[in-house]
């Protein structure tokens with residue numbers, strides 16, 4: 303029987319849906335649509351836009367499973383928290399969307415979707431245990447074991463290495479702590495620290511200052527060593543804008559090797575292969 307799935311990536315600015323046929327070597331995109339999330343329109347507006355998008359796709363494939371990936375987690379009461387589409391926070395978006403669509407829908411955060419997609423179809427293909435590393439405007443991660451995400455039943459903390467505190471006297475983080483990994487390694491933090499030290503405002507991609515880049519490589523290695531020591535994954539797959547910094551793949555790897563509790567580290571560190579498609583492909587893989 304054909305395995306057709308609907309995947310939706312609900313972002314702060316854009317929301318994308320795919321109708322995907324899986325089971326072959328590569329996933330086949332049957333339909334793809336991108337709409338503006340229009341989060342300024344408020345909760346009911348976003349809910350009805352996403353529900354209408356899913357309805358269009360599920361009409362074409364009534365038997366398809368539906369998965370939605372979105373930033374943030376869930377409270378014990380099933381309310382959205384930590385979403386950058388802030389009008390969803392404190393609301394029962396999962397239940398409301400299921401009701402509006404009238405079908406079962408699986409949800410997970412975007413970092414877990416990234417890891418699922420890269421393991422199923424991308425750079426971590428064939429890995430038993432993979433850790434997806436998001437280095438973008440935020441820092442996050444997702445754990446995938448044997449093709450399935452490691453956290454279910456509403457628990458969404460697995461993989462959140464971005465809010466491990468590496469220096470309690472470090473910069474303030476939006477989460478309320480100080481010195482989280484994210485306050486050193488997210489794109490805006492790297493730009494800010496570079497500007498503070500050199501007086502030069504440069505976009506991440508233009509930064510070529512060896513001191514700034516060496517600091518990024520060192521913190522990258524030190525903080526991911528925590529993940530490797532805990533999980534010993536086969537693959538670390540990197541995504542997000544910061545993953546384009548080539549220094550991560552040489553000096554960053556050397557720093558990682560120095561800090562891991564293993565003098566023969568075997569973890570493989572790779573750049574993502576799916577780019578922007580990981581979000582929707584991973585959402586389609588949710589069950």
Ligand SMILES: [Zn+2]
Nearest residue numbers: 465475477482
């Ligand atoms: Zn934090």
